[in-house]
Amino acid sequence: MTPHTEAVPAASERSTARAVDSPLVRGGLAIGAGIVAGNILGFVRVALTAYLLGTQHQADALAVAIGPLDTVNSLLTNSMVFAFVPMLTQRQGAERTAFFLELNRFFSRLFFLTTACIVAFAPWLVRALAPGLDPAYYPVAANILRIAAFSTTAAGAAAIHSALLYTDRRFLPSAFYQASLNICTIACALGMWKALGVYGFAIGYTAGAWLQFGIVYFAARSPLSLKGLSPSVSSWKELITRPGSFLLYAGLVALNITITRAYATHAGPGMAAALEYCMRCIGVPLAFLVMPVTSSLLPEIARLRSSGMLSQARRLIDRTVVLTALAAVAACLIGIAIRHPVIALLFERGSFTAESTLLVSAVFLGFVPSLIGWSLIEVMSRSLFAMDRIWLPLAASAVPVIVNLALTLAMHSQDPHFLGLGASVGLLAGFLVLFLAARAERRPWGSAQHNLS
Numbered sequence: 001m002t003p004h005t006e007a008v009p010a011a012s013e014r015s016t017a018r019a020v021d022s023p024l025v026r027g028g029l030a031i032g033a034g035i036v037a038g039n040i041l042g043f044v045r046v047a048l049t050a051y052l053l054g055t056q057h058q059a060d061a062l063a064v065a066i067g068p069l070d071t072v073n074s075l076l077t078n079s080m081v082f083a084f085v086p087m088l089t090q091r092q093g094a095e096r097t098a099f100f101l102e103l104n105r106f107f108s109r110l111f112f113l114t115t116a117c118i119v120a121f122a123p124w125l126v127r128a129l130a131p132g133l134d135p136a137y138y139p140v141a142a143n144i145l146r147i148a149a150f151s152t153t154a155a156g157a158a159a160i161h162s163a164l165l166y167t168d169r170r171f172l173p174s175a176f177y178q179a180s181l182n183i184c185t186i187a188c189a190l191g192m193w194k195a196l197g198v199y200g201f202a203i204g205y206t207a208g209a210w211l212q213f214g215i216v217y218f219a220a221r222s223p224l225s226l227k228g229l230s231p232s233v234s235s236w237k238e239l240i241t242r243p244g245s246f247l248l249y250a251g252l253v254a255l256n257i258t259i260t261r262a263y264a265t266h267a268g269p270g271m272a273a274a275l276e277y278c279m280r281c282i283g284v285p286l287a288f289l290v291m292p293v294t295s296s297l298l299p300e301i302a303r304l305r306s307s308g309m310l311s312q313a314r315r316l317i318d319r320t321v322v323l324t325a326l327a328a329v330a331a332c333l334i335g336i337a338i339r340h341p342v343i344a345l346l347f348e349r350g351s352f353t354a355e356s357t358l359l360v361s362a363v364f365l366g367f368v369p370s371l372i373g374w375s376l377i378e379v380m381s382r383s384l385f386a387m388d389r390i391w392l393p394l395a396a397s398a399v400p401v402i403v404n405l406a407l408t409l410a411m412h413s414q415d416p417h418f419l420g421l422g423a424s425v426g427l428l429a430g431f432l433v434l435f436l437a438a439r440a441e442r443r444p445w446g447s448a449q450h451n452l453s
Helices: 003-021 023-053 057-089 093-120 122-129 135-149 151-167 177-196 199-221 236-266 271-306 310-347 354-367 370-386 391-411 421-440
Strands: none
Touching (some): 057 093, 057 122, 057 236, 057 370, 093 151, 093 236, 122 135, 271 310, 271 370, 370 391
16 A cells, blocks of 8 residues: 555544544534433423323413423523623633623522512413413413423523533533423423322423533532632623623514414414424424534634634634525425324324324424524524624514514414414514625624624
8 A cells, every 4th residue: 555545544534533622523512412312301291291281271371381481591591601602702711700700690680580570470471471371271371380480590590601611612511401401391290290280390390490500500610710819890781781682682583483372372272282392393403403503603603703713704604504504494394294193103192182183283384494494593693693793683583573473463364284384484584684684784794893783
């Protein structure tokens, strides 16, 4: 064998080794493993819900209480991580530690206040979020909401600790958040079913959030040195503006689904529950399309931007958007083709009857295209946030809500096939507006004179 031919496999091995050693690859693998575990357990959790509750009124009550709260927790988690990873990355050593402790003190009070408000106003929140729910089940939904509200304090505090871990490229402790949540929910729902019924799901959900907080708390704080720290002094405007911007963006995107869920309660019994089962089916590919890439990519984009390597960051974002689009369209077409047998296989047992399968399959048909627009707007918006281009995602995030409301009110249909159509069209329209606006703007990203943040 000639020296030239020997060099080829050696170079290939070195390239493979560099890929494995890359923090981006390791981060993606860790988060991907967490998503796999979390979604497998998530299907078990939803299958258990379907078995015990089917598409009955109690399933609607659980969906309208846990669904919006899960959205709130997700908003807090994403806002803290994607707002403060770049800010923590810009600091080193004792300065970073002091800033982290300041963040934790400031936002822990806000998280507790949020929980207290949800507990106090639970009955009114349920009536606003589920105006068509059977009135006999309003108290049940309000009690579920109160129990699960205590997860919000844990989820928000865990997100701040996760931001510190992401900054250090330590992704593993935070990767299994959904797995912790689902394990505890399944265990408590099964163990407490005879004594507490549907409330076991809410107790398990809250316990899972606190379990994950304990994991990231010890992982983030164990290597910290607190000796000789100078207190970090940041203005409250600095602390609020960055997460506030992302929270507004994510809240508007989530409002698109909240509107659909609220309208589902008017469309008939079992509709809200059917939408929630569809959310689980769509949530799996959505998580794989968005979370591994954006969570591990965010620190890299922030570093490229801070180093002035803007063209490299832009190329990285472009490639990610193209690959996400191809994968999302393929997942959507496959989901439409196999929806009925898969839903029957996953859920059709116990209280989940063949009629329930038909209902969920019908809702899924109109809702699954939302996967395309949802994944694309998330990937591109988070990348733009990392590039400090805040106003484009904020403006585009209002588009899905406006389109969804207009289309839903115009059709005013109770046909389950059209229940998710407004959300699907709205999210795709939002991405197209964001994409076209970003392309139309010819000014260099990151230029101080054209910075939109």
